[in-house]
Amino acid sequence: MKKMKSLLLAPALMAVLISGCGGGNEGAAPSPSANDSGASPAASASPAANVEPLNLNFYYYSQALQINGDLPIFQEAAKATGVTLKNVAPTGGDDAQAWNLLLASGELPDIVAYQLSGLNNIAVQGALVPLDDLLAENAPNFKAFLDGNKAVKSAITASDGKIYVVPFVSDGEAQEGWYIRQDWLDKLGLKAPATVQEYYEVLKAFREQDPNGNGKKDEVPFFSRNATSGFASLFPLWDASLSFKLKDGKIVYGPNEPEYKTAATETAKWYKEGLIDKEIFTRGNTARDILFANDTGGSVHDWFASTANYNNKLQPTLPNFSLRPIAPPASISGKVFEVTKRNPLGNDAGWAISANAKDPAAVLRYLDFWWTEEGRRLHNFGIEGETYTVVDGKPVFTEKVLNEPAVVDYLIKTTGAQLTIGGHQDFAYEEQWTNKIALEGVKMYVDNNYFAPEYQVPQLNFTLDEDKKIKELFPPIETYVMETSQKWFMGGETVEGSYDAFVQQLKQLKLDEVLEIYNTAYARYLEQQ
Structure with a gap:
């Protein structure tokens, strides 16, 4: 314990861990099957079932929510496994403060939930239990998943070559896509743009031909909610990137590549011509709300589910409003591709077993429960009879859940379902409350495999x-x-x-x-x- 405390208090370690868990509401909204094999391995019964009762302490900090072991999903899991949880995380303060307090104490609980990089950083200093030799006997379901998902296994492997973390894994591929005002296209007699040049011409028409019909030149052809780098959403049209990407088997930095010069030049031209929102650096997250509600927004590259929902939201005030997903316009080199793709570890979260745990094998058997069919359903859908019913053998959310404006937030607060603990999401949970238009866009992108591998830099340790x-x-x-x-x-x-x-x-x-x-x-x- 003294050795581990000295490691956890090392200044270098404290410097690299000052950050909080990420993951937003729609970040949990992917598209079907993220498995390399295309299907989840068959789940077996949890080794933790029918064992002696076990009380475990765990750390799960949320500044917004009071998370404890009494949440309904944990109570149901206790019935199946005999394991009860007590959350020892502090209340108040931000994520980094809470995490640093935990490290400074040196008293890690049995289970520690945090971001993957933070967990792996303390793991290589001896603070967590390596799982490699324990998986086969104590976590057959989690092991089967890793065996069928080599990319996830590689991404969670720490820099010392060992596995310490049971991650939260999203389910799917499609994340964001291109949307355009179909009602404006129809009014101007235009078709959906299929190339970068056609996209430019459509945006130009939106700007100059008054598609909203109010007699004002107030249309904003392209906009973004990202106040920092939203302009870079257009960069792929010139095969460029603002971030790291893969090229010839190596990682390169987009701004250092020759394509960046062309992209920067062209987007500056579009901005000068009024084709890009003049307030792109100031509107921020409210851009869609403002520009669509005012009938002035024309096109955006954004999340599938929430963007398509504006078709429903604006029906009472703008009955002709029609926002539809389109295929990515072909870039200047003729390539049709989408740069975003669901990262199965995009929420950057999971949990691990601390070196203080008295019986790591027993703890791992409990963690494996969440990878069984029963545990995965509990984690994704909540409590049968309360948040979902079973129809034709499949969980179906109740009308009360589906009528909630933020389904994920509701599930977390009322049951604990969709908490970013170590488990595997099921796209069926999100498919039920996603707009039909968004699902059509997801299907288009998945069926055509628009995802560009060179833009998918894996999570590195x-x-x-x-x-x-x-x-x-x-x-x-x-x-x-x-x-x-x-x-x-x-x-x-x-x-x-x-x-x-x-x-x-x-x-x-x-x-x-x-x-x-x-x-x-x-x-x-x-x-x-």
Whole structure:
């Protein structure tokens, strides 16, 4: 214990762990089957069933919710496993404060729920129990999932080559897509754009031909909710990226690639011509609410489910409003692709067994329960007879659940279902409350496999030294890229006149060192495949 306490209090460790769990409401809304094999392995009975009662402490912090072991899903799990939970996380403060208090105490509970990188960072210092040798006997369901999902297994493997974390795994592929005002297209006699040039011409028509019919030039052809980098949603039209991507088997940084110059030049032109929201850096998350409600928003690249819902929301005030998903416009090179894809570990969450646990095997048997058919249904749908009923052998949400404005929030608060504990989501839970239009878009993107593999950089696990170095070097690079890109976008400086100096400055800021670290971690990831 003394050794572990000294490790947890190490300044280097504290520096790399100051961050909170992520994952938003729609972030839990994917599309069918994320498995490499295309189907989940058959679940077997939990080894934890019919065992002696066991009381476990666990850490799960939420600033917004009071999470405890009395939540209905945990009570139902206790009936099946004999295991009861008590949450020892503090109340009040933010995620980072609560996490750092836990580390400083040195007294880790039996189960620790947190973000994957944070768990793996303390794991390699001896704070968590490696699971590799325990999986076959104590977690057959979780092991079967990993055997059928090599990418997930590789992504959760820590930098020392061991598995410590049972992750929260999303189910699906489609995440975001292109949407356009079909009613505006119809009014102007236009078809859905299929190429970057056609998209430009449609946006130009939206701007100049008064599709909302109010006699004002107030249309905003393209907009984004992302106030920081929403303009970069358009970059794939020129095969560019604002982030890391894969190229020739290596990880590269988008702004350092030649395509970025073209994308920056073209988006600046579109902005100057009024095709992109003039307030793109200030509207933020309310952009859809404002622009669609005012009948001025024309097109957006955004989440499938919530974006399609505006067709229902605006029916009373704008009965002709018709927002439809379209295929990604072909890029300048003729490629049709979507850059976003459901990351099965996108919520960056899971739980692990601390080195303080008296019987790690018994704890792991409990964690495996959530990967059984019974446990997965409990985790996804809540309590039978209360939040769902069984129809033709499948769980179907009650009308009360489906009528909730935020289904995921409701499930978490009332039952604990959809908490980001170690388990596997089931797309069927989300399919039931998703707009039909959104489901059509999801199907279009999945059936056509629009997802571009070069944009899908996997989740990587860094050593403590690597993580520390990245946190030292990359923030100045990112800040410089964003400031310069926004300056170009708004016309404060020409891309042509300063791009070479921009690339040189990235080199001065030691981008090469960052890329070397990323590619070292990527090589480790590939070795685990």
